[in-house]
Every structure is written in structure tokens, then in C-alpha cells.
């Protein structure tokens with residue numbers, strides 16, 4: 246434990262009740278960091294990759310459908326993945342919080358997840374993007390080994406010379422294996438798929454005010470510290486306010502402070518679009534609006550009706566004179 250500089254009390258309680266998405270390319274360390282959150286805070290890790298691999302190994306109907314796509318480094322169909330996720334999120338251990346690892350991976354999955362969570366009134370708290378250069382990713386994936394029993398992930402590059410790489414979760418765990426899709430050809434395909442289908446989610450979650458970015462090109466402990474720092478930092482208020490149904494009591498003061506500093510909050514267009522934001526922060530909005538030029542320009546629009554009425558009256562008078 247001792248590596249973290251956080252108050253284990255409050256921070257721990259807060260983190261153990263978060264609904265988190267870890268976003269990043271294959272090999273960026275999502276699985277490893279998700280495991281850290283499991284160990285430290287008891288958050289269940291929901292990895293669609295692990296769930297799919299388990300379904301394939303057990304030969305379930307979902308597994309049979311998923312295998313070919315997984316072997317080719319392609320995404321498994323949304324129907325299968327959403328079926329698996331829906332079942333998993335219905336389990337009682339997810340009631341408090343969880344960390345999603347490898348899901349969502351495209352816009353359709355992100356929309357479906359948002360709809361599922363809206364239904365139960367429990368939206369996401371944070372999305373953390375772990376950024377790692379592609380060169381490092383390829384090296385990591387080539388050295389990645391996992392435990393066939395508990396799915397714990399290790400890397401041959403993290404082991405000292407002469408040291409055996411074994412699963413640390415029990416002496417009865419079998420030798421580590423390399424995933425069949427961790428070969429060079431499939432990795433290239435998976436990175437392409439990430440760029441095309443998953444990367445657009447970065448913008449999507451940024452617009453929703455959920456995104457936090459961390460540099461994942463560092464030792465595992467350092468990345469864990471960055472991850473926890475990112476999770477504990479207040480969400481950008483103006484954007485977070487647009488999340489439907491979220492009770493913001495936990496961080497309202499910090500959020501308002503951040504909001505008043507944000508340039509984007511002063512953009513008239515986006516502010517006008519956010520109905521929720523308008524309701525929640527009338528004072529801050531009025532203050533910002535008073536400073537904005539475009540508001541003055543908009544004035545004639547609000548006077549439009551009387552002008553039109555005056556024109557009508559003038560026209561009537563003219564007709565009467567004739």
C-alpha cells in the first residue's frame with residue numbers, strides 16, 4: 246500500500262463507490278490499473294475482454310459468436326458484448342461502484358451504456374484515458390502474460406533477470422500464458438480498430454465533462470498514483486451539470502470554482518444549449534452573461550415582437566388614412 250499520498254479514509258470511501266470507465270488502446274495498462282482499484286478499493290473490475298475469453302473457454306453461445314472476431318483482432322458484435330455487460334451489471338456487487346475495462350469500445354456501446362445507466366439512475370462518475378505511445382504499447386503487448394486461472398496480467402519486462410514469472414495470487418495457479426491475440430499481426434489490427442472505433446469516445450466523454458487524461462508511460466505504481474489523482478480531482482462543473490439525473494452534492498463547491506475559471510463555460514452557444522446547466526447555476530450564468538458581448542448583440546432579437554407590432558400599427562394607420 247504505502248505508495249499513495251491520499252488519505253486512505255475519505256479518498257478510499259469515495260473511490261470505492263465510483264462508476265469508472267478506463268479508456269485506452271490495447272496494452273495501455275487498463276487491466277493492470279483496474280486490478281489495482283480492485284485490490285485497493287474493492288471495486289469490481291468488469292473487463293469485457295475477460296468475460297468474452299471466459300465465454301469462449303466455456304463454449305457458451307456468446308463465446309461461440311465472439312471467438313472468430315477476437316482471433317482476428319476485430320470487435321465482437323455489439324449484441325453479444327451488450328448482452329454480456331447487461332448481465333454483469335445486474336449482479337449485486339456492482340451496486341456500489343465498478344471499473345469498466347475495455348468497454349465501451351465504440352459509440353453504439355457508449356450510447357447503450359448511458360441508456361442502461363439512465364434507466365437505473367446511476368450514471369458514470371469518471372472516464373480516465375490512459376495515454377501510452379504506440380511503440381511502448383507494442384513492446385508491452387509482446388511481453389504480456391496472464392494467469393489462465395484468475396486472469397491476472399503480468400509482463401516479462403517487469404521481472405528481474407533469473408526471476409520466474411508466476412501468478413502471485415496463489416501457489417496453485419498454473420503457469421502464465423500468452424494470449425492468442427497478443428501476436429504482432431493481431432495487435433496491429435487491434436490498434437487500427439482502436440483508432441477508428443474507440444478513440445472517438447475520447448471526444449464524446451470530454452464533451453460530457455467526464456474525461457480525465459493520464460500519462461500511462463511510467464512504472465505501474467506511478468500510473469496508479471496518477472489514476473487516483475485523476476479520479477479524486479473534481480469533474481469539470483459546467484459539463485458535469487449536463488449529465489442527466491446526477492446528484493452533484495459530493496463536489497458542488499469545487500465544481501463551481503472550476504466552472505467559473507473555464508473558458509468553455511463562457512461560450513454562449515454551448516451554455517445556451519445546456520438546459521440542465523441553466524437550471525443549476527443561474528447566479529454564475531447571469532454573472533458570466535453580463536460580461537459577454539454576444540448577449541448585447543442578441544438584444545434586438547428579444548425586442549423583435551414589439552418592433553413587428555409597431556410595424557403592423559403603422560401599416561394600419563396608413564390604411565385608415567387612405
Ligand code: AMP
Nearest residue numbers: 293294314315319320321326347348350
Ligand atoms: P481486451 O482484453 O480488452 O484487449 O479484448 C480482447 C478482445 O475481446 C478484443 O480484441 C475484442 O475482440 C474483444 N472485445 C473486448 N471488449 C470488447 C468490446 N467492448 N466490444 C467488442 N469487442 C470486445
